[in-house]
Amino acid sequence: MIAAVILAAAAAVFFFQVKNRTSGTVYAIVEQDSKELMRLPLSEPGEYRISDGDSYNVIEITEGGVRMKEADCPDQICVSRGLIQKSGQSIVCLPHRLVIRLEQLGDQELDAVVE
Template sequence: MKKTDLILALAAILAAAGIWLFYSAGADKGLTAVVTVDGEVKAEMPLEENGDVRIETEAGYNIVHTENGQAFVTEADCRDQICVDHKKIEKVGETIVCLPHKMVVEIIGEGEAEVDMVVG
């Protein structure tokens, strides 16, 4: 390996680490998990409280759980189970999506509006 290749590889690693630190350290811890189905708010779950909510849709159901300041999907009857396998979320702007059920779990913080943008 040439010296320039080593310098380039090191620069790429440092850039990736910097970007990761910027995004992970810069996000605020959320206060509420908002569950929407097809754009309609179905539940708002404070992250400081532990609990479950069952979300029923025409296509099936999901169970969203909050515990220790985090939200996650514990159970769903969709075939791919991506929402169940998703990591726990806790920072403002993080989401879990279940496409078959058109369900989105989003973490919001203090003073945030429910609608971020309207596209017509």
């Protein structure tokens, strides 16, 4: 009985993960003051410096995701956030009004249709 419950739970988790996979490219969307500055595919590694007056942020894209490599903000929360890898995750540098969010573009299934 216990083995059947564990097997059913494992099957449900596997089905949920497979069902929610989508094909498409994941992009790091960089915004400042609610304006999109750049849209960077995670498939192309590189470093990008964003300067605004005396302040700056350095964004690093690796094969595994994106991170705020360096910033001159006082709290360094954006740098300590580390690497983000999945669509829907974000990094925020509040002092510099900068947001990096991951978004997957491509073939995605509809969750529901509302009339």
